[in-house]
Amino acid sequence: MVRVIVRVQKENFILQNEIDNLKSICKEIPGALSSFVGYVRDFSNGKKISTLTIEHYPGMTEKMLTDISKNASQKWPLLGTLIIHRFGTLNVNDQIVLAASASIHRKAAFEATEYMMDYLKTSAPFWKSERVNKDNVWVEAKLDDELAKDRWK
Amino acid sequence: MKILYFSWLKEKVGKSLEEIEKPNEVHNIKDLIGFLKNSSTKHQNAFKYPKSIKVAVNKEFADFETLINEKDEIAFFPPVTGG
16 A cells, blocks of 8 residues: 655644655565655735735645545555645745655656646646735636646656 | 635635535525526626636546535636636
8 A cells, every 4th residue: 555645734834754654555675765854935926025925715625635645655666655735825945846756666656746846737727826015916827737647747 | 515716716706715605505606596597687797608607626627517505615716827
C-alpha cells in the first residue's frame, strides 16, 4: 500500500520535518524523494503584490488532493506521497504548497511530483486573490496549466 | 438543495451558501442556473457568462448536463487557481 498524506492548513510547514515524516511512513526505505515548494511571488503581471489570500472548498479539496495522489501512485511505483496546501492570507515569500513523492528510484519520484502539481493546479478547488495597491484581484486560470496537465494523458 | 459559491461568484451573488427547494422544472445544472438567474439581479449578473463557471455536485466535478436531486450539494466557482 502506498502511503498518502494530504493536509490543507492555515499554518506554515517545515520542509525537512515533512520530508522526514513522509520517509518514516514508507514501508521500504525510499532511495529517492522529490519535493516541490511553491512560494508567494512579489509581482504578478508587472504589478506589485502585498499579500495573497487563498480560499478553498473544504471537503472537496481534500478529496481531490487524495484522488490526485492515488492516481500518481497508480502511474508510478511510489512508496508514499505528500501534499500540503495552505489557505488564508499569506505574505510575499511565504510557502504556499508542498508536493513530494518517495520511490525506490529518482525517475518515478521526479515525474510523480510534477504530475501531482500539474493536476493540483487545474483540479483542486483553490482560488487565489492578490492584494494589489488597495484592491483584491482574483487570479485568473492560465491556459498553460491546462496544457501542462494534458501532457500526462 | 444546498448551493455554495466561491471566489468572485460568491462576491457577485453576495452570499456563500443558500438552501432552496428543488423546483419541479429543474432537472440538471443548466436548469438550475436558469432558475437562479431569475431569482435576483445579483444572480443574473453572477451567471452572465456561464462558460466561465465550473460546477461540482456532492464535491465531484460535474457539467451543465449533470442531473441533480433535492439532497445534492451543488457548488459554483470559477476555474481553480491553486498551487
